[in-house]
Amino acid sequence: MKKINYIFIISILLITIIILLGYLVFYKELDIQEDISKQNLEISVINKIEFKQCRERLIAFSDERIIEELNTRVINPPVLVFAKLIDYFRCEINKNYQVGKLENFSEIIKKINFDNVKILDANIFSERDIINSRIKAEELDYDSSLIEDPELFLEKYQKEDIDALKIQVERNFRFPVYELIKNDLEKICPDNNENDEIIKELAFLFARNSDDPEDEIALLVGDYCTQLREYSDNTDKLNDEIYNFSNWADDIGLKVFEINWKTLLAYRFGGKEKAENICLNDLNQEDKNTCEKIIGLYSRNFEKNEDYSDNCKSERDYMIDKICKELLNS
Numbered sequence: 001m002k003k004i005n006y007i008f009i010i011s012i013l014l015i016t017i018i019i020l021l022g023y024l025v026f027y028k029e030l031d032i033q034e035d036i037s038k039q040n041l042e043i044s045v046i047n048k049i050e051f052k053q054c055r056e057r058l059i060a061f062s063d064e065r066i067i068e069e070l071n072t073r074v075i076n077p078p079v080l081v082f083a084k085l086i087d088y089f090r091c092e093i094n095k096n097y098q099v100g101k102l103e104n105f106s107e108i109i110k111k112i113n114f115d116n117v118k119i120l121d122a123n124i125f126s127e128r129d130i131i132n133s134r135i136k137a138e139e140l141d142y143d144s145s146l147i148e149d150p151e152l153f154l155e156k157y158q159k160e161d162i163d164a165l166k167i168q169v170e171r172n173f174r175f176p177v178y179e180l181i182k183n184d185l186e187k188i189c190p191d192n193n194e195n196d197e198i199i200k201e202l203a204f205l206f207a208r209n210s211d212d213p214e215d216e217i218a219l220l221v222g223d224y225c226t227q228l229r230e231y232s233d234n235t236d237k238l239n240d241e242i243y244n245f246s247n248w249a250d251d252i253g254l255k256v257f258e259i260n261w262k263t264l265l266a267y268r269f270g271g272k273e274k275a276e277n278i279c280l281n282d283l284n285q286e287d288k289n290t291c292e293k294i295i296g297l298y299s300r301n302f303e304k305n306e307d308y309s310d311n312c313k314s315e316r317d318y319m320i321d322k323i324c325k326e327l328l329n330s
Contacts, residue, residue, distance in 0.1 A: 076118035
């Protein structure tokens with residue numbers, strides 16, 4: 001009987017010790033988890049503070065200084081950072097366009113260093129990202145659109161995207177098509193006269209689809225304010241000489257100029273549909289293809305800028321957020 005009680009007591013003690021040890025392990029684990037949570041919270045708070053400080057610093061910077069920050073302090077930024085940077089500049093040059101400042105603005109943009117870009121691994125992209133990238137690649141006629149393997153496609157696509165951004169910097173920022181389509185006559189004809197800068201930039205734009213030199217094209221652009229006033233006041237003249245025009249020049253260079261200029265004027269006065277109809281006005285297939293290509297350029301430019309905020313603050317804030325995120329990760 002005494003032996004049984006002794007075994008019973010030992011069993012109770014062992015059970016008690018096991019339970020105590022279990023509690024100790026459980027609460028120790030809770031302490032560890034709590035410490036980890038506190039550390040993560042502290043890291044999160046530090047990141048938020050650093051991020052806020054970074055934003056405040058960059059907001060006060062000039063555009064040129066922000067580019068310098070990206071070029072010198074951010075290690076291997078992804079394509080998206082450059083895309084947001086250029087989004088902001090595109091908005092700025094179109095929504096806040098000022099005659100006499102285009103050349104200086106273009107020189108600032110050209111200081112962007114694209115050589116440091118990071119090509120992201122395929123596993124970074126979601127299925128939705130890949131689908132959207134393929135849609136964009138097809139729309140822009142990228143070579144990557146023909147690649148089926150997702151990994152090879154994404155690598156090629158990112159490189160082509162960067163090349164496209166470089167081209168935008170070199171060519172698309174020279175003249176804001178959006179402003180010529182959208183703005184009042186008073187703004188694009190300051191003091192009611194043609195502006196040499198606008199003539200020069202229109203000639204540059206039109207030369208993209210022509211073999212003629214820019215100075216010859218500039219002579220054809222010369223009286224743009226007179227034309228704009230006449231078409232604004234005379235609907236019959238607008239219909240005959242723009243919307244329904246079909247008496248195309250025999251000279252190839254002059255014909256290409258006519259297609260560029262008349263589609264742009266049609267877009268200004270009648271929108272995309274009126275501009276597209278010009279491509280149906282007695283043009284051969286090659287000229288029709290050129291016409292549709294030009295309309296596509298105008299359309300993408302206009303529609304993209306319609307989505308931007310009026311003061312470009314949202315685009316600048318988003319750009320700064322992306323740069324600061326990369327700075328904290330560098």
